[in-house]
Amino acid sequence: MKKKALIFGITGQDGAYLAKFLLKKNYIVHGVKRRSSSLNTQRVDDIYLDPHKKTNFFLHHGDLTDSLSVLKIIEKIKPDEIYNLGAQSHVGVSFDVPEYTANVTALGTLRILDAILTLRIQNKVKFYQAGTSEMFGASKPPQNEKTKFYPRSPYGIAKLYSHWITVNYREAYNIFACNGILFNHESPLRGETFVTRKIVMGLCKIFLEGEGKLYLGNLYAKRDWGHAEDYVKAMWKMLQAKQPKDYVISSGKQYTVKYFIDLVCEELGIKIFWKGKGLSEKAFWNDKNIISIDKRYFRPTEVNSLMGNSSKARKELKWTPKHNIRSLVKDMVTEEINRINKLSI
Ligand code: NAP
Ligand code: F7E
Numbered sequence: 001m002k003k004k005a006l007i008f009g010i011t012g013q014d015g016a017y018l019a020k021f022l023l024k025k026n027y028i029v030h031g032v033k034r035r036s037s038s039l040n041t042q043r044v045d046d047i048y049l050d051p052h053k054k055t056n057f058f059l060h061h062g063d064l065t066d067s068l069s070v071l072k073i074i075e076k077i078k079p080d081e082i083y084n085l086g087a088q089s090h091v092g093v094s095f096d097v098p099e100y101t102a103n104v105t106a107l108g109t110l111r112i113l114d115a116i117l118t119l120r121i122q123n124k125v126k127f128y129q130a131g132t133s134e135m136f137g138a139s140k141p142p143q144n145e146k147t148k149f150y151p152r153s154p155y156g157i158a159k160l161y162s163h164w165i166t167v168n169y170r171e172a173y174n175i176f177a178c179n180g181i182l183f184n185h186e187s188p189l190r191g192e193t194f195v196t197r198k199i200v201m202g203l204c205k206i207f208l209e210g211e212g213k214l215y216l217g218n219l220y221a222k223r224d225w226g227h228a229e230d231y232v233k234a235m236w237k238m239l240q241a242k243q244p245k246d247y248v249i250s251s252g253k254q255y256t257v258k259y260f261i262d263l264v265c266e267e268l269g270i271k272i273f274w275k276g277k278g279l280s281e282k283a284f285w286n287d288k289n290i291i292s293i294d295k296r297y298f299r300p301t302e303v304n305s306l307m308g309n310s311s312k313a314r315k316e317l318k319w320t321p322k323h324n325i326r327s328l329v330k331d332m333v334t335e336e337i338n339r340i341n342k343l344s345i
Pocket of ligand 1: 008009010011012013014015032033034036040062063064065084085086087088089090104130131132133181182183184185186191
């Protein structure tokens with residue numbers, strides 16, 4: 001019998017990579033998408049077939065803020081594995097909509113876990129919760145499973161609730177539930193307002209079309225960036241382990257936002273130079289100012305330095321990433337150029 005997976009957050013970056021990975025593993029994949037006024041399934045359109053034809057991929061309308069929809073979908077699908085990747089996942093935006101962020105990103109997890117109990121399937125289903133390095137926040141790197149949590153945003157705090165409610169339901173009700181504590185992971189499918197994709201899109205537009213200018217916030221935050229393709233494999237591996245546990249997933253290296261810009265320029269074969277300091281810092285290409293700082297992209301509280309130690313996952317799950325920072329940048333730049341070229345045909 002084929003295994004059935006249910007993915008909340010199917011329309012996001014990780015949802016798309018995980019669905020493709022599980023389909024290759026011969027799973028039947030069900031995804032939950034929320035209703036929106038414009039289509040939001042672009043990332044999975046390539047695997048979506050007419051449901052009247054033979055397919056292993058199905059989409060259902062639902063919302064993590066709506067307990068009834070969560071309960072009904074789980075009851076209907078009876079999945080072997082549930083992956084909760086759904087969230088209001090933008091750290092900056094979480095300062096603008098903290099209550100909404102808590103409702104989706106914290107209480108959404110409770111709604112899934114409680115549906116599992118209500119349906120009395122706690123001994124049949126495995127649960128993955130998408131935790132984040134943002135829970136470490138101000139704690140010094142390198143961060144591992146034993147590092148103290150010190151979140152610095154409404155998003156990080158909502159995720160911390162999800163982390164502990166997952167631990168609590170595992171201990172109280174014996175649910176096979178795992179928290180993946182994933183450090184930043186990117187890809188050509190990354191949301192356009194996260195810094196790596198914003199940089200790649202902005203610079204490709206400037207260099208290929210001679211158009212536009214990039215406005216950024218804190219260039220000196222350090223992040224541990226990996227590739228989403230590698231990180232979704234770790235999610236699956238956690239649910240195949242003998243015991244349900246929590247794992248840090250990271251590359252173990254950190255770079256500044258400014259260094260990421262330099263790598264993208266290198267990949268594009270372009271030389272830029274920097275001038276000025278603080279809010280007046282600017283980047284130039286052929287004497288043209290192409291990057292400036294805009295205060296609006298600074299956060300009320302910043303997470304300055306993240307770098308994970310994922311030795312537990314590497315040892316116990318035998319997880320090893322295929323990508324490094326350079327292959328990540330290469331993949332993102334190549335796909336962006338392909339997109340621009342397709343649009344101009
Ligand atoms: P993403 O691209 O922002 O995707 C988030 C997904 O959640 C989207 O499918 C979104 O739907 C869905 N969603 C939002 N609100 C919802 C609601 N009320 N009900 C149901 N679904 C809802 O995020 P990602 O980068 O793929 O990350 C996946 C998960 O891992 C998220 O939980 C994120 O917080 C977490 N995480 C990400 C990283 C990272 O670096 N990428 C690191 C650690 C943890 P729409 O498409 O309709 O918006
Ligand atoms: O910011 C700085 C910003 O928004 C990275 C989410 O997937 O990873 C992500 O959260 C850094 C921050 O990612 C801009 O201040 C500078 O220091 O790409 P980001 P994030 O906040 O690290 C974690 C692990 C998650 O769990 C989250 O869901 O870049 N930065 N200038 C900027 N950031 C943005 N977005 N835009 C700028 O213009």
